[in-house]
Structure formats: structure tokens, C-alpha cells
Amino acid sequence: MKKIALLLLFVSFMSYSQGINNYQYVIVPKKFDAFKTDDKYGMNTSVKLLLQKYGFKAYFSDESFANDTMNRCDFLTADLINESGIMVTKIRVALKDCKGNIVYQTELGTSREKQYSIAYSQALREAAKSFETLNYKYEGKSLPFQPTTEKPVVRVSETRIESVSTTNTDEKPVVRVKDNKIETKPNAPFFFAQPTANGYQVVDNEPKVIMRLYNTSQKNVFMADKNGVNGTVLLKDGQWFFEYYNNGNLVSEPINLKF
Template sequence: MKKIALFLFIAVTVSAFSQSINDYQYVIVPAKFDFQKENDQYRLNILTKLLLQKYGFKSYLTTEELPAEIADKRCSVLYAALEKDNSFFMTKVKVVLKDCKEKTVYETAFGSSREKEYVVAYNEALRAAFQSFDNLNYKYSGKEEKTEVPPVVPVTPKPEMPSSSVENTSGVFFFAQPTVNGFQVVDNEPKVIMRLFNTSQKNVFIGVKGTINGVVLLNNNQWFFEYYENGKLISEPLTLKF
């Protein structure tokens, strides 16, 4: 009987969250969470934005220009926060979505990781926390506000400048060599050009190239290294051999 009562309590709680969170379409992610020492430390802020988009939200960083329909409507959006509960051997975080009055609209369970490297640990823990969204069945219940779109004036495109050094070049291959937590990517010399760390998802890695942290993923049989630079998403093709 107690188990049935507990199940009903959880079901009602999830339903209440759903009824409330479905009223919101946009989520604003801060450039720096309370426990971070710098903007996007451990790439948590970018990853939070991307994972929210994965589950159907329209998410923006506070450093990005907001759409006109929400720019002056502070209470029509949710605000993301991360809370941590770390121990000596474990990194734990959970996601909290609040309204403009600081009322919690939804929060996930804590996701955890035992990895020692902070970048890997926080990324794994955050992805684990987002698994709570699988049971949320989020779907925006409101109507999208239509904004008047000004006529498009044709602009002569400027020639694209070549991207950074791991951009795919015809005939150039990079080799992924196994490591304890993933792979190291080397060129023909061989010189290590970046490192890949395993995640809970197949064909998705945390990519670290110098001071740049991002995601390496397989899309339509093509590998890409994706990261943000000055608020702009950069997607570089990679030709990898495992």
C-alpha cells in the first residue's frame, strides 16, 4: 500500500511539473553559474544550452542577443541554474529551472560522475542529470508569438575564411588512438592535436584541443568538432580513423 501511495505521489508531482513547465518555451542560461569562477568553466554553460535544445526548449546564453518576442518579457521565460553537491570521490550536479520570481518550476535528480578530470566529470554528471528530462515529456503548450519580419535585403556574401587547424582537408586523415578515458587524436607525424573523452552516448565525445573544449560527434557518417567561439557555434569536419 505504501508503495502504491509513493508511486501516486511521484506521478502527481511529475504531472504538476509538466503542467507548469509546458507553459514555457524559452530558457535563459547564465554565462556563469554560482559555483563557477569564470564564464563557461568546464563548458557547462554551453552544454546546458545544447541539452535544453535537445529536449525541445529554445535556449540562449545571457551573453547572446535574445529574440524580440522575449527581450522585454522577463517573466515569459525560465532561468537555468546548476547546483552541485561534490564529495572527495564524486562530482554531482542537478539542473534547476526557475521563473522570474525565483520559484522553482522544475528540477532534475542529481547526476554524478567519479571521473577525476573536472571537465570530464562535470560533463558526465550534467548529462546524467538531464536524463530526468526523458520522463518529463516536455511539449510547449502555448502559442508562438509572431514578430514582424523586415524584408530581406540581398547582401553579397563575403568569402569565407578558413576555419581552425583541425578543419578537414582532402587526403588528410587523423588517427584516434585509445586511452584510458577515450582517445587521443594524432596526425601523420604523429603529433597529438586533440583528446577525446568518452560520454554516456555512442559516437559522442568531449573534445579538448588546446584551450578549446567542445563536442566531437558523428553525423551522417561525418565526424565534427563543435564548440562555441564568441557566442557563435563553430562546426569543423574531421576525418578520423579509429
């Protein structure tokens, strides 16, 4: 009986692997059906970064695509399956095809932490262990697709993804000094703010924590700690800035930050 059970488990695993390896791109919605608001507890951002970590090309549903000839069924869609109870948080990550069929789903990740933002993060990390044994490697056809670096605009129809194409440029940083204030222009990498107990942690796409933000009494103003450099992150005219003092000069660094 044990041999039969192991054989069935192996066949199931191989079926998952073969199916998932036919897909390269995953669309991550800005809001999972399990929640009422966008990126609740940073789950959507975390799932996107998780998929990128394990080799998928994952993009939010509102990010633009530089090619509009791809069929919707060339993509998978990520979903978060919430099986939580009163005392325990339980979630799975599922990847579905264009017909809603589950191509792959993780094992159940659980947490008994009482604070929801921490509990969902812990449960996701546990569920993510399934990707370590998946051994995903894309084996399908290469698709003529490149993401743009500008603010995304995407239109998804029932059968085809329609988008606005833009040019990807490798722009080097520009530094200007004016009235003892240093202003810099970044290469435009995007960072993601994930909720914590008293603010946010800012991560890159590895994901690696690059900055911590702490709430203040002012909306859109945070105390910030970036690798030991203390300053302020604030929103001005629709652009986020990290401001701090360096040798008596106020440095104002634009940062592309998504909450």
C-alpha cells in the same frame, strides 16, 4: 504504502510537466553561481545545447532578441545546482521562473572521475536522462520572438528584456581564390568549444562533435582534426579560421567559434 508512494510520484511528475509546458524560452547565464568563471568546463554551453535538444528555445544571457515587448516572466532561467563532495561530483539542472522558484529540476547526476572537466560532463549526461522522461511539449501561447544571427547584445531589466533588433539573412557561402589561397565566407552557424584533456571538442547545436582542437605552445593557435581533415584553427583580427591544404591550395575557412 507502495501505491501511495507511486501516486505521489505520479502527481509530482504531472505537476512538473504541466508547469514546464507553459514555458518555451530559457535564458542560460554565461556563468553559473556554482563556479567562478564563465562557461566553466563547458557547462553553460552544454546546458544550452541540452535544453535545445529536448525542445526548449534556449539562449545565452548575452544573445540579442528581435522583440522587446516580452515580459521577463515569460522566460525561465537555467541553473546548475552543485552538490559535489570530495570524492564524487554531483549536479542537477534546475529551471527557475522570474521569482526564483524552481519550475523543474533533474535528478542528481553523479561521477567519480577525478578529472573535473570529464567528471562534470559525465554527471551532466546522467542528469540529462531526466529530460527523456519529462516529455516536454510547449502548450502555452506563441510569443513574437526570433533570435538574430549577428553578434548578440542584450539588456535585461527587472521586468523586461530590452534588446537590439537585427535582420536574419540567409547568405550563401562565398568562395574566393587569391594567390593560391582559397578564402570562404560561411553561412554563420555558431559552434561551441568544450574543454577536453588536451584541448577542445567543437560541437554544433545537436550537439554533435564536428572538430577536435589540440593545444599548441601558441595562444589562440590549435592543431585541428575535422572529420579526418588535418589543419590549424587560429585567431586572426578577431575572427577564427580553420586552415588546411586542399590540392596544393591553402584553404582558409572562417568559423564562428565560441569558447
